[in-house]
Amino acid sequence: xxxxxxxxxxxLGKAVRYAARLxxxxxxxxxxxxxxxxxxxxxxxxxxxxRGVVVISGTNGKTTTTKMVVALLEAHxxxxxxxxxxxxxxxxxxxxxxxxxxxxxxxxxxxxxLELDEAHAVKFVQAVPPRFSLLLNVMRDQLDRxxxxxxxxxxxxKIAIATTNTVVLNREDTRVLTIKDVLKDQKVELFGLSDExxxxxPSDDDMRGESVKKTQRPAASVVLKKYSGNEATYELGGRExxxxxxxxxxxxxxxxxxxxxxxxxxxxxxxxxxIILATIAVVAPAFGRGExxxxxxxxxxxxxxxxxxxxxxxxxxxxxxxxxxxxxxxDNYADGRDMSWLWDVDFESLSEEGVSQVxxxxxxxxxxxxxxxxxxxxxxxxxxxxxxxxxxxxxxDRPKRIYCTYTAMLALRRELGKITxxxxxx
Amino acid sequence: xxxxxITVLQLYPKDMNxxxxxxxxxxxxxxxxxxxxxxxxxxYNVGDVFPSDVDIVIGGGGQDSGQEVIHTDLIKxxxxxxxxxxxxxxxxxxxxxxxxxGNFFKTLGGKTLTGIGVLDVETHGTxxxxxxxxxxxxxxxGDIIGYENHSGQTxxxxxxxxxxxxxxxxxxxxxxxxxxxxxxxxxGTYLHGSILPKNPKxxxxxxxxxxxxxxxxxSTDIVDDLLADLARETASDRPR
Numbered sequence: 188x189x190x191x192x193x194x195x196x197x198x199l200g201k202a203v204r205y206a207a208r209l210x211x212x213x214x215x216x217x218x219x220x221x222x223x224x225x226x227x228x229x230x231x232x233x234x235x236x237x238r239g240v241v242v243i244s245g246t247n248g249k250t251t252t253t254k255m256v257v258a259l260l261e262a263h264x265x266x267x268x269x270x271x272x273x274x275x276x277x278x279x280x281x282x283x284x285x286x287x288x289x290x291x292x293x294x295x296x297x298x299x300x301l302e303l304d305e306a307h308a309v310k311f312v313q314a315v316p317p318r319f320s321l322l323l324n325v326m327r328d329q330l331d332r333x334x335x336x337x338x339x340x341x342x343x344x345k346i347a348i349a350t351t352n353t354v355v356l357n358r359e360d361t362r363v364l365t366i367k368d369v370l371k372d373q374k375v376e377l378f379g380l381s382d383e384x385x386x387x388x389p390s391d392d393d394m395r396g397e398s399v400k401k402t403q404r405p406a407a408s409v410v411l412k413k414y415s416g417n418e419a420t421y422e423l424g425g426r427e428x429x430x431x432x433x434x435x436x437x438x439x440x441x442x443x444x445x446x447x448x449x450x451x452x453x454x455x456x457x458x459x460x461x462i463i464l465a466t467i468a469v470v471a472p473a474f475g476r477g478e479x480x481x482x483x484x485x486x487x488x489x490x491x492x493x494x495x496x497x498x499x500x501x502x503x504x505x506x507x508x509x510x511x512x513x514x515x516x517x518d519n520y521a522d523g524r525d526m527s528w529l530w531d532v533d534f535e536s537l538s539e540e541g542v543s544q545v546x547x548x549x550x551x552x553x554x555x556x557x558x559x560x561x562x563x564x565x566x567x568x569x570x571x572x573x574x575x576x577x578x579x580x581x582x583x584d585r586p587k588r589i590y591c592t593y594t595a596m597l598a599l600r601r602e603l604g605k606i607t608x609x610x611x612x613x
Numbered sequence: 614x615x616x617x618x619i620t621v622l623q624l625y626p627k628d629m630n631x632x633x634x635x636x637x638x639x640x641x642x643x644x645x646x647x648x649x650x651x652x653x654x655x656x657y658n659v660g661d662v663f664p665s666d667v668d669i670v671i672g673g674g675g676q677d678s679g680q681e682v683i684h685t686d687l688i689k690x691x692x693x694x695x696x697x698x699x700x701x702x703x704x705x706x707x708x709x710x711x712x713x714x715g716n717f718f719k720t721l722g723g724k725t726l727t728g729i730g731v732l733d734v735e736t737h738g739t740x741x742x743x744x745x746x747x748x749x750x751x752x753x754x755g756d757i758i759g760y761e762n763h764s765g766q767t768x769x770x771x772x773x774x775x776x777x778x779x780x781x782x783x784x785x786x787x788x789x790x791x792x793x794x795x796x797x798x799x800x801g802t803y804l805h806g807s808i809l810p811k812n813p814k815x816x817x818x819x820x821x822x823x824x825x826x827x828x829x830x831x832s833t834d835i836v837d838d839l840l841a842d843l844a845r846e847t848a849s850d851r852p853r
Contacts, residue, residue: 336676524851525762527806531630531636
């Protein structure tokens with residue numbers, strides 16, 4: 188059957204998208220509009236793509252990993268459609284599609300690479316079975332939305348089962364790795380870490396227990412062997428390759444191994460190792476994921492924190508020495524309403540330098556958390572705009588770093604956009 | 614002068630640790646230090662030797678899978694925990710371990726996990742997840758503020774008194790307006806958040822009870838709870 192979307196629907200959707208942009212923010216809004224009037228829209232549009240659909244899901248690192256996968260495939264000459272905005276709900280995909288299709292509903296791309304929130308991915312793959320999927324990790328995140336972590340793992344399992352060709356799994360996350368046992372028709376590829384690096388990645392399960400020595404692990408097609416400074420060594424198909432990176436934070440670097448494993452599965456024999464390495468070398472982290480801005484001639488880093496493992500890895504990846512630190516915690520729906528997670532993060536690494544500014548809706552919860560780790564606090568201010576000004580004024584001559592939850596990050600970026608150059612995300 | 618030791622037993626940190634209930638241990642530990650005592654923490658995991666000398670016991674929530682892992686072991690140490698409860702030892706059991714300190718937990722699939730019966734309550738698995746910010750009230754401790762997230766619904770038996778009444782939120786079940794259960798100094802509750810940081814009166818009850826029981830009196834040092842008060846203010850105004 189040839190699908191002809193109603194041109195009127197598309198024009199209307201594009202108009203809403205334009206209006207939403209003018210209004211500022213809200214990338215999922217026009218998508219919601221089209222989804223309502225034409226539910227088959229995404230299915231029909233993505234169904235046309237010659238190399239199918241790739242889905243990336245998991246708790247942490249979706250946006251940066253997706254960005255890397257897109258770069259890797261584009262470097263090999265593929266035309267890639269992606270939901271660049273980090274609006275990783277189905278509506279966000281519809282919204283992104285509206286920006287890229289022509290008026291007849293044709294999408295000029297070879298392949299779609301989409302990052303999807305776990306719960307939305309489950310719905311999405313029922314409509315559009317992906318050819319490839321990459322499942323990154325299951326961590327405690329927004330459990331108030333999904334219930335328990337085991338339930339989240341089940342969602343990833345459903346995505347894997349709906350995949351038609353290859354499923355790429357994280358060898359070092361037990362809940363993700365065991366998904367391979369239920370797959371019959373799909374090829375499975377793994378990415379992993381060397382034993383040496385494994386210690387830097389405590390899982391939620393190991394968190395308060397004794398660390399488990401993971402010795403007997405299946406072979407992985409891509410392994411991050413070494414990472415120090417800005418140089419990484421990967422093992423790819425049994426051979427070792429090194430490159431320098433723009434990415435910072437060991438977590439982002441591990442995700443680069445995931446991106447390479449997925450690109451390898453998609454490209455097969457078309458893959459060129461030198462192109463992979465050259466591309467990975469220049470990818471910058473996605474916005475708010477260790478992104479560096481300049482304020483008053485000094486660097487200011489934004490580090491998105493969404494869950495205890497992400498926060499712990501952030502604190503581990505970036506040394507507080509010489510930096511002024513701010514922490515901004517919101518509890519809007521997209522951040523998760525439950526504050527329990529702050530108690531699963533150790534802040535003792537900040538006790539030497541202290542925290543200059545604590546901000547956000549839940550500033551006092553964060554301050555209370557720091558009190559119990561005996562970390563000194565400069566100022567507490569719930570209002571993000573005031574807090575940011577205060578933070579910058581009080582630390583004019585120092586490099587700065589802000590750990591922030593999702594909606595706090597969006598608000599801070601908006602404010603920072605007024606005083607410095609901030610990458611525009613539409 | 615050597616500081617007086619208070620032994621805090623944390624049950625199953627390996628398998629029942631996933632909702633930030635570690636915060637409860639940290640608060641007890643730090644406040645004991647701030648009051649001038651020497652907290653000694655014992656992490657008890659499946660298969661460990663149960664310690665003989667214990668002043669405070671705390672336990673947290675976990676996955677359903679975590680509950681199954683610890684179940685046999687918990688039944689084994691049940692009589693020792695019961696004996697401690699009878700001796701008025703203060704305990705705080707949150708969520709998963711609250712359920713298993715009751716008589717039984719019947720899952721949705723019809724499977725029954727026997728509890729150790731310290732609290733006369735029973736829990737039934739449901740399809741409904743009771744989730745969100747919650748405010749309850751207890752006559753002794755005032756408003757208790759936290760976050761609930763459970764699909765098991767708990768009902769009190771004749772020998773259990775409710776720990777608190779619900780002001781905002783669901784509590785034990787979606788029906789009777791009670792939250793948690795209490796027997797002697799054993800408190801079972803669904804509240805995460807973690808519960809103790811934002812409810813220092815409850816933390817001090819556990820500490821005060823343990824210290825006076827062991828040493829006869831309690832230091833009069835004062836901890837500054839201004840940040841807890843401000844965090845309570847914010848939390849009680851937030852949407853469910």
